[in-house]
Amino acid sequence: MKKKLLILQILLSVGLLPVAAQTSELAGLRPEVVVTPYKTTMVADGKDKAQISITVIDKQGKDITDATNLISFKITGDAKIISLNNKYVAPNNAGLVPDKLVNGKINMVLQAGTRSGVVKLDALSDGLTTGSTEIHTVHPGIAHPVTKGPPITGNTKITSKIIGADISFLPQLESRGMKFYDQDGKEKDAIKILKEHGFNYIRLRIFNHPEVANGYSPQKGFCDLQHTLQMAKRIKTAGLKFLLDFHYSDTWADPQRQNVPAVWSKLDFNTLKDSLYQYTKTVIQTLKAQGTAPDMVQVGNEINHGMVWPNGEINNLDSLATLIYAGVKAVKEVNPATTIMVHIALGGQNAEAHFFLDNIMVKRKVPFDVIGLSYYPKWHGTTTDLKNNMTDLATHYKKYVMVAEYSQLKQEVNDIAFTAPGNRALGSFIWEPLNTWEAVFDKNGKANKYLEVYPAIAKKYNVH
Numbered sequence: 268m269k270k271k272l273l274i275l276q277i278l279l280s281v282g283l284l285p286v287a288a289q290t291s292e293l294a295g296l297r298p299e300v301v302v303t304p305y306k307t308t309m310v311a312d313g314k315d316k317a318q319i320s321i322t323v324i325d326k327q328g329k330d331i332t333d334a335t336n337l338i339s340f341k342i343t344g345d346a347k348i349i350s351l352n353n354k355y356v357a358p359n360n361a362g363l364v365p366d367k368l369v370n371g372k373i374n375m376v377l378q379a380g381t382r383s384g385v386v387k388l389d390a391l392s393d394g395l396t397t398g399s400t401e402i403h404t405v406h407p408g409i410a411h412p413v414t415k416g417p418p419i420t421g422n423t424k425i426t427s428k429i430i431g432a433d434i435s436f437l438p439q440l441e442s443r444g445m446k447f448y449d450q451d452g453k454e455k456d457a458i459k460i461l462k463e464h465g466f467n468y469i470r471l472r473i474f475n476h477p478e479v480a481n482g483y484s485p486q487k488g489f490c491d492l493q494h495t496l497q498m499a500k501r502i503k504t505a506g507l508k509f510l511l512d513f514h515y516s517d518t519w520a521d522p523q524r525q526n527v528p529a530v531w532s533k534l535d536f537n538t539l540k541d542s543l544y545q546y547t548k549t550v551i552q553t554l555k556a557q558g559t560a561p562d563m564v565q566v567g568n569e570i571n572h573g574m575v576w577p578n579g580e581i582n583n584l585d586s587l588a589t590l591i592y593a594g595v596k597a598v599k600e601v602n603p604a605t606t607i608m609v610h611i612a613l614g615g616q617n618a619e620a621h622f623f624l625d626n627i628m629v630k631r632k633v634p635f636d637v638i639g640l641s642y643y644p645k646w647h648g649t650t651t652d653l654k655n656n657m658t659d660l661a662t663h664y665k666k667y668v669m670v671a672e673y674s675q676l677k678q679e680v681n682d683i684a685f686t687a688p689g690n691r692a693l694g695s696f697i698w699e700p701l702n703t704w705e706a707v708f709d710k711n712g713k714a715n716k717y718l719e720v721y722p723a724i725a726k727k728y729n730v731h
Contacts, residue, residue, distance in 0.1 A: 297326070297394060297395055297396050298323055298324060298325050298326060298331060298394075298395050298396070299323065299324050299395060299396035299398060300321065300322075300323055300338060300390045300391070300392055300395050300396065300397060300398030301321070301322045301323065301324055301398050301645055302319060302320075302321055302388060302390050302398040302399060302400040303319065303320040303321075303322070303400075303615075303645070303646060303647070303648055304317055304318075304319045304320075304377075304388075304400050304402060304616070305317060305318040305319065305320070305615070305616050305617075305618065305619070305648065305652075306318070306402065306616060306618055306619045306622075307400065307401065307402050307403065307522065307571065307572070307613075307616065307619060308402070308403050308404075308405060308571065308572065308581055308619050308622055308623070309346070309377075309379040309386075309402055309403070309404050309405070310379060310404070310405060310406070310407060310622075311345070311379050311380060311381050311382055311383045311384075311404040311405060311406055312379065312381065313378075313379065313380060313381045314378070314379070315378070315379045316349070316376055316377065316378050316379075317376070317377045317378075317379075317402065318374070318375070318376060319374075319375040319376070319377055319388070319400070320372065320373075320374060320375075320648075321338060321368070321372065321373035321374075321375060321390055321398070322334075322368075322371055322372050323336065323368065323371060323392075323395060324645075328645075330371060331371050332370060332371040332372075333370065333371055334368045334371040335367055335368050335369070336367070336368050336392045336393075336394075336395060337365055337366070337367050337392060337393075338365065338366060338367070338368060338373060338390050338391070338392045339363040339364065339365045339390075339391045339392065340363065340364045340365070340366075340375070340388060340389070340390055340391075341363055341364075341388070341389040341391065342364075342377075342386065342387070342388055342389075343386065343387040343389075344380075344384055344385055344386030344387060344402075344404070345379070345380030345381065345382040345384060345386065345404060346377050346378060346379050346380055346386040346388075346402065346404065347377070347378055347380070348364050348375060348376070348377055348378075349376050349377070349378045350374075350375065350376035351364070351366040351373060351374070351375055351376075352366060352369055352373055352374055353374065354366075363391070377402070379402075379404045380404065382404065383403075383404050383405050383406050383582045384403075384404055384582075385401055385402070385403055385404075386401070386402045386403075386404060387399060387400075387401050387402075388400050388401075388402065401522075401523060403572050403580075403581050403582065405581055405582040405584070406582065407584055407626050408584060408585070410584070410585070410626065410630035410631050411585050411631065412630070412631050412632040413588050413589050413592040413631055413632055413633055414592065414632055418632070418634035419595065419596065419599045419634055420595060420599055420606075420607045420634045420635065420636055421607075421634040421635060421636055421666075422636075423606050423607075423636040425606065425636070425637075425667055425693060427467070427730075427731070428685060428692075428693060428694045428728050428729065428730045429467065429468045429508075429669065429693050429694035429695065429696070429730070430465050430466050430467055430468065430681075430694055430695065430721060430724060430725055430730045431466065431467070431468035431469065431470055431510060431694065431695065431696035431697070432461055432466055432468075432469060432470065432696060432697050432700050433469075433470040433471070433472065433512070433672070433696055433697070433698050433699055434457065434458070434461070434469060434470075434471075434699065434700070434701055435470070435471050435472045435490055435498075435699070436699055436701055436702060436703075437457055437458075437498065437701060438489055438494055438497070438498065439484075439489050440701060440702060442487075445712055446712050447460055447701075447708055447712045447713075447714075448460075448708075448711075448712055448713045448714065449463070449713075449714050450713070450714050450718075450719075452713065456501070456505070457701060457708075458501055458502065458505045458507065459505060460714055460718075461707075462505055462506070462507060464714075464718050464719075464721045464722050464725075465721040465722050465724060465725025465726075465730055466507070466721065467507055467508060467725075467730060467731065468507060468508045468509070468510060468562075468563075468696070469498075469502045469507050469508070469509055469510070470509075470510040470511075470512055470671075470696045471490075471495055471498055471499070471502075471509070471510070471511055471512065472490055472512045472514055472568065473490055473491070473492065473495050473511060473512065473513055473514065473550065474490050474491060474514050474516060474517055474518060475514075475515065475516065475517050475528035475530070475531075475546065476488075476491070476517045476528060476529065476530065477489060477490050477491050477517055477518065478491060479517055479529055481517065481518065481529070482517040482518050483517065483518040483519065492550055492553060495511070495550075495554070496553065496554065496557060496559070499511075499554055499557070499559035499561070500557065500559055502559070503558065503559045508562040508563070509559065509561045509562050509563075510561060510562065510563040510564070510565065510608070510696065511550075511554070511561035511563070511564050511565070512564075512565040512568050512610070513547065513550075513564065513565060513566060513567060513568070513594065514567075514568045515527075515528065515543060515567060515568075515574050515575050515594075516528055516574075516575075517529055520567070520568045520569065520570075520574060521568065521569045521612065522569050522571055522572045522612050523572075524576075525567075525570070525572065525573055525574045525575060525576045525579065525580075526576060527539075527575050527576060527577075527578070528575075531543075531575070536578055536586060539575065539578055539590075540589055540590060540593050541593075543575065543590055543593050543594060543597075544593040544594070544596065544597045545597070547566070547593070547594045547597035547598060548597040548598075548600065548601055551564070551597065551598055551601040551602055551605070552601050555601060555602055560601075560602045560604075560605065561602075561605055562604075562605065562606065563605065563606040563607075563608055563637070564594075564598045564605050564606070564607060564608065565608045565609075565610045565639065565671070566591050566594035566595050566598070566607065566608075566609070567591060567594070567609075567610065568610055569610055569611065569612035569641055569672075570587075570591070570609070570610060570611060571611040571612055571613055571619065571620075571623050573587045574587070574590065574591075575590055578590070581623075584626055584627055584631065585631065587627060588627050588628075588631035588633050591609070591627070591628075591633050592633050592634075595607050595633065595634060595635070606636045606637060607634070607635045607636050607637070608635065608636065608637040608638075608639045608669075608671065609624075609628060609633075609635045609637070609638060609639065610639040610640075610641070610671050611623055611638070611639070611640060611641070612640075612641040612646070612647070612672075613640055613641070613647065613656070614640045614641055614642030614643070614647035614648065614652070614653045614656065614670065614673075615642070615647040615648025615649065615652025615653050615655075615656055616647065616648070616652075616656070617652075617655065617656040617659055617660075620638075620640075620656060620660060621663075624638070624660070624664060629664075635666070636666065636667060637666065637667040637668070637669060637693065638660050638661075638664065638666050638667070638668045638669075639668075639669055639670075639671030639672075639696075640653070640656070640657070640668070640669070640670055640671060640672075641670075641671060641672040641673070642670050642672070642673045642680060643672075643673065643674065643675070644675060644676065650676060650679050650680070650683060653670075653680070653683055654683045657670075657683060657684070657687045657692065658687055658688060660687075661687040661688055661689055661691040661692065662688055662689065665689070665691070666691065667691050667692075667693050668687050668691055668692060668693065669684055669692065669693040669694055669695060669696070670683070670684040670694075670695040670696070671695075671696050672696060672697075672698040673695060673696075673697060673698065674697060674698055674699075674700070674703070674704040674705055675704065675705055677697070677705070677717065677720045677721075678720055678724070680695060681694070681695055681724045681728075685724075685727075685728040694728070694730065700717070700718075705717055707721075
């Protein structure tokens, strides 16, 4: 059922399912077990531990705090449960490991084994949709720096705060005839409406070959270079800044999948590295040639488990660092003023954020300017977890921090995203606010109450 929910959400987001049908389908879904891990990468040393929270949400996504359901846990891969609600679990457990929710929650401690790979944890209960998570177990090895020279980025001074939006779906929505209206019912460009409500930055994703059969947009090629050029021109014409998000895939890239583009799939590592470098360079050169060079670039999307699998998987830390650096180098050679973000889907996962930044970016000397975090409460913990993580990362790494993706809890997330210490909080990018989750426009394209949150945020944090 969880897979069904995700498929329905994606179908709605790309316009392949009417809103009414989607709403009807989702209304029939059962309450769901939610698995929130505070590490999704563990060291395969037989000792490393991860805290995992198990809760239940109703059909509206709200916590059922008095739930007492019996939950059974199934593990695939080299790891074991050692504690449930502070109670010791005997070693060598096999099959299903059960425990009851106490006040709607189970606190689990999971311990890694010694083999690298992917551990899958399923949480099952009668009458509830199964919850699950994947944890990658790795052997970090000895760090080999990607360069011995001075860093090519990392000293950027950023003085302007950001209220941004990823609206990569806009050309697809417009191709189906969707129009957008302000609160007074006046038709306007969606970009202009966002600007009038305090937004000053737009984020766009780009895929290598989305037009291929297994790509993001078969035949139509939405989110390819040509569509990106058209959107970049609209962004700059509107007087907004532009963040470009390289997925380095023909389709969605996230912590659960980072599929290598089909045309790179049989390349040896050195050729792959050069191909990534040349592709990145070509994209930035083409954008710069039309006067729309991105102000900021993500070299990879939600890459805490790596990118361009299998060569850039998180267990191949030297290779991953080399590939990230190839992208950074290409961007900076073409447009030295562009800010570099490293984007990890770890809004509330402080220990794992440290693992990634320490082992890949610091020890292997991959330069960057901004730490971007995804924050969705279902997967990334509480707003307190987010606040503590951003505070710690800004203080420890002396880098700018921001929420690179979120949707819900708009006021709360932005109050955190703008207030990390040391003047290092940049702000946020809401993900696809035109038509997904808590969209800022209704199904007829009219601006709604969610959009009204942003003028006050812009004024409060001096965003212009």
